[in-house]
Amino acid sequence: MGGYLEAIVRGIARSSLLTAADYNNLCQCESLDDIKMHLSATEYGPYLQNEPSPLHTTTIVEKCTLKLVDEYKHMLCQATEPLSTFLEYITYGHMIDNVVLIVTGTLHERDVHELLDKCHPLGMFDSIATLAVATNMRELYRLVLVDTPLAPYFSECITSEDLDDMNIEIMRNTLYKAYLEDFNRFCQTLGGATAEIMSDLLAFEADRRAVNITINSIGTELTRDDRRKLYSNFGLLYPYGHEELAICEDIEQVRGVMEKYPPYQSIFAKVSYGESQLLDNAFYVEEVKRLCLAFEQQFHYAVFFAYIRLREQEIRNLMWISECVAQNQKSRVHDSVVFIF
Amino acid sequence: MGTTAAAGTEGRGEAVGEEDGAILQLLDSLDGYISLMGSLSSSLRQGWLELSSARHSMGNSRISSVLFDMKPHSSATTVDLTVSTASDADQATQPHFSLLKWGSRGDEKSPSVEVDGKTPSQASSSTIYPAVAADNQVRKKRSKALSMFGALVPPKLRVAQGSFETSLEAIIEIANTRSTILSALGRLQTVDLRS
Numbered sequence: 001m002g003g004y005l006e007a008i009v010r011g012i013a014r015s016s017l018l019t020a021a022d023y024n025n026l027c028q029c030e031s032l033d034d035i036k037m038h039l040s041a042t043e044y045g046p047y048l049q050n051e052p053s054p055l056h057t058t059t060i061v062e063k064c065t066l067k068l069v070d071e072y073k074h075m076l077c078q079a080t081e082p083l084s085t086f087l088e089y090i091t092y093g094h095m096i097d098n099v100v101l102i103v104t105g106t107l108h109e110r111d112v113h114e115l116l117d118k119c120h121p122l123g124m125f126d127s128i129a130t131l132a133v134a135t136n137m138r139e140l141y142r143l144v145l146v147d148t149p150l151a152p153y154f155s156e157c158i159t160s161e162d163l164d165d166m167n168i169e170i171m172r173n174t175l176y177k178a179y180l181e182d183f184n185r186f187c188q189t190l191g192g193a194t195a196e197i198m199s200d201l202l203a204f205e206a207d208r209r210a211v212n213i214t215i216n217s218i219g220t221e222l223t224r225d226d227r228r229k230l231y232s233n234f235g236l237l238y239p240y241g242h243e244e245l246a247i248c249e250d251i252e253q254v255r256g257v258m259e260k261y262p263p264y265q266s267i268f269a270k271v272s273y274g275e276s277q278l279l280d281n282a283f284y285v286e287e288v289k290r291l292c293l294a295f296e297q298q299f300h301y302a303v304f305f306a307y308i309r310l311r312e313q314e315i316r317n318l319m320w321i322s323e324c325v326a327q328n329q330k331s332r333v334h335d336s337v338v339f340i341f
Numbered sequence: 342m343g344t345t346a347a348a349g350t351e352g353r354g355e356a357v358g359e360e361d362g363a364i365l366q367l368l369d370s371l372d373g374y375i376s377l378m379g380s381l382s383s384s385l386r387q388g389w390l391e392l393s394s395a396r397h398s399m400g401n402s403r404i405s406s407v408l409f410d411m412k413p414h415s416s417a418t419t420v421d422l423t424v425s426t427a428s429d430a431d432q433a434t435q436p437h438f439s440l441l442k443w444g445s446r447g448d449e450k451s452p453s454v455e456v457d458g459k460t461p462s463q464a465s466s467s468t469i470y471p472a473v474a475a476d477n478q479v480r481k482k483r484s485k486a487l488s489m490f491g492a493l494v495p496p497k498l499r500v501a502q503g504s505f506e507t508s509l510e511a512i513i514e515i516a517n518t519r520s521t522i523l524s525a526l527g528r529l530q531t532v533d534l535r536s
Contacts, residue, residue: 097402108412109410109411110407115407118407165489169491172491215495215496216494216496219480222493280398280497319401329390332390
């Protein structure tokens with residue numbers, strides 16, 4: 001059941017995630033070198049200590065991500081089935097993002113090596129560089145992705161149309177939809193507390209993606225039917241909420257749909273009219289609350305998912321603090337920092 | 342002799358008046374220049390923070406310089422430089438900058454602001470598009486510019502685009518104001534030499 005690994009995650013989660021006091025110190029830094037100095041006292045220290053000045057925010061994010069990757073690899077190599085499959089599922093989202101990055105960059109005639117440098121390390125696979133030779137989705141699948149874990153997700157989006165910005169976006173969201181549904185099905189087969197907690201966490205993810213797809217597609221060429229096809233077939237909003245979201249033409253209509261669902265009333269209540277930019281942060285706050293609750297039960301795999309996601313949120317926090325310090329905008333630092341635990 | 346003295350006094354008076362006018366124009370232009378620099382700094386700061394906020398939401402890999410489109414393509418926004426011919430031989434020619442946003446030509450009525458000191462009615466016009474069609478055209482070009490980051494981008498990125506557009510307009514205004522300052526300075530120096 002992975003008792004050793006669960007103990008490691010619970011020990012690490014409680015002791016090494018940054019606290020509110022750490023964030024308060026970081027928010028008062030005057031420069032990125034100050035941030036590096038404060039982080040040297042944390043577990044990120046060894047990853048940043050050899051970085052020369054002047055630091056850049058992307059360097060801080062890269063090195064913190066490397067720490068997450070090392071922890072993940074340690075867990076994966078110690079895990080047995082079915083935990084190892086569960087841990088691999090967690091990385092498929094990054095794999096999809098990497099595939100889209102390579103394909104988009106190639107479409108824009110960028111060098112594949114600089115694209116590979118920008119890929120998320122958790123989503124790397126052996127033949128990723130070969131993606132650059134494909135010109136349509138059929139080739140993408142046939143030449144490269146057929147041998148990857150993403151292969152089953154391609155059945156819904158294989159066409160011979162040449163890749164363009166809209167097709168790529170539809171491919172990204174279709175793949176992610178198939179991935180979430182597959183992950184949800186896998187968690188249900190595990191049963192017990194894993195199925196119960198992961199069902200809630202993945203449903204929240206599916207609902208959040210539905211809202212983001214709706215808001216981001218307002219005023220674009222994406223038709224209502226195409227928008228509806230990108231929503232996952234599970235979650236609190238499925239199916240009636242999706243029908244209503246598909247026809248929304250502005251953010252206030254989205255608010256009207258979401259406020260009918262009690263768990264999302266509180267999210268939209270935090271966002272006043274005209275402040276839709278704060279919606280992302282409100283969703284992150286709710287996500288962190290749910291992820292922390294996953295640690296309240298024992299002997300399930302959702303703690304691993306929650307730990308990885310909380311680390312990613314921590315890296316987002318560090319990225320935002322670094323950007324505010326680098327741009328001398330410290331008054332805005334609390335706009336997007338979400339405290340954990 | 343009295344007539345010569347009176348003519349001399351009148352001439353000096355004109356020179357002083359001209360000098361005062363040039364100084365006033367110079368100071369006005371400088372004041373405008375300083376305000377514009379403040380506006381530019383503010384809009385750029387806002388734009389950069391909004392861009393960081395969009396990157397925070399979408400992820401570092403989705404908003405990155407590696408996604409810039411390297412394929413040859415025409416620029417959606419251009420700057421036109423015209424040099425006005427001086428009517429007075431003592432005045433230097435004054436360069437004039439105008440921003441043509443999102444492919445709009447200077448002789449068409451466009452919903453975008455032409456920052457060249459001329460109102461749309463003063464610009465020479467040959468064709469006037471319907472306002473709605475022009476708006477749609479501009480909206481499509483704006484979306485196309487962001488499409489390198491994906492076809493479905495969050496509102497934060499669009500807001501950042503708006504801030505940088507405002508900054509671009511401010512830069513053109515600053516360039517024109519600077520041109521006016523240099524022209525006023527030149528005029529002042531000419532008046533000084535004459536007197």
